[in-house]
């Protein structure tokens with residue numbers, strides 16, 4: 241187990257700065273998901289920590305030891321850091337056992353027991369030890385890659401989108417097996433992903449990276465329910481933004497007077513997640529709407545609603561349980577389950593979502 245501390249780190253390629261003065265602390269034995277869009281600098285951050293890229297400024301410490309900083313540079317093999325890449329990157333000419341034992345001291349044959357222990361840890365049968373990577377499924381290959389990274393008992397494990405190439409069912413199973421294996425080792429973990437659900441469900445903390453800077457680092461609940469601004473809110477999932485007026489812990493908007501959570505007072509944008517919009521009998525909610533479309537996913541459904549009776553034709557999106565999904569054309573009542581997050585109203589920044597939402601402007 242190792243604490244990871246990144247302080248004032250900038251890094252890039254040639255003259256392009258990709259990471260711009262970033263700081264992040266990952267507590268010993270905890271998991272942080274770095275969530276960011278394509279090109280935001282996620283892999284670059286892992287490369288700096290692993291020792292594949294020198295930062296231009298700043299320091300990186302692992303378990304209290306500076307591994308990169310002014311005048312200090314430890315090569316990857318001396319950092320006590322395990323790295324699992326997106327594609328697993330197993331050695332095709334080596335058996336599973338050979339791959340797992342690759343980073344262990346020579347001769348590798350004497351690590352047979354450790355290989356079996358690691359296979360068990362990542363949920364694979366001992367029988368796969370003699371197979372070659374091409375004889376494994378994508379999910380099995382990722383588990384072998386994880387076992388290989390864990391073999392030298394690193395205190396810190398870096399996972400670079402390790403589940404993104406897997407199909408949905410395999411991704412869930414592999415993610416759960418990985419989480420179990422990592423918990424059992426007690427390693428500190430940094431997971432890089434562009435998948436919001438993965439970040440929120442896998443990690444103790446979520447660090448949101450945008451254009452080479454961390455916008456918010458907090459628990460999954462906090463980043464989802466109390467994002468620092470509207471942009472982060474929309475990055476983490478669907479968010480409706482409605483104009484409102486807030487004071488004393490309540491905000492008045494076209495969807496009613498709602499309790500607020502850690503927001504601003506005065507003229508605000510009110511953030512409402514689709515699952516906060518509940519459907520009722522017509523007339524029993526804050527307003528009525530006609531169901532325009534339903535995307536049915538089985539466990540839940542996203543319902544697009546045309547709001548009637550407003551000064552303009554507005555669209556709302558509600559997420560309901562699959563069993564409660566109404567039919568297109570149905571008239572329903574709509575109300576909001578609070579509390580809601582508010583942001584200072586930003587004038588002149590109406591984007592598509594805002595302008596087709598209720599009562600903005």
Ligand SMILES: Nc1ncnc2c1ncn2[C@@H]1O[C@H](COP(=O)(O)OP(=O)(O)OP(=O)(O)O)[C@@H](O)[C@H]1O
Nearest residue numbers: 253256258276277278279280281282283284285434
């Ligand atoms: N070896 C390289 N040489 C030059 N530029 C690079 C190199 N690797 C990455 N970049 C650039 O650095 C920026 C950040 O890349 P990085 O791979 O860190 O992003 P990312 O967030 O991991 O993206 P993705 O999710 O698409 O993998 C991008 O603009 C990319 O083109």
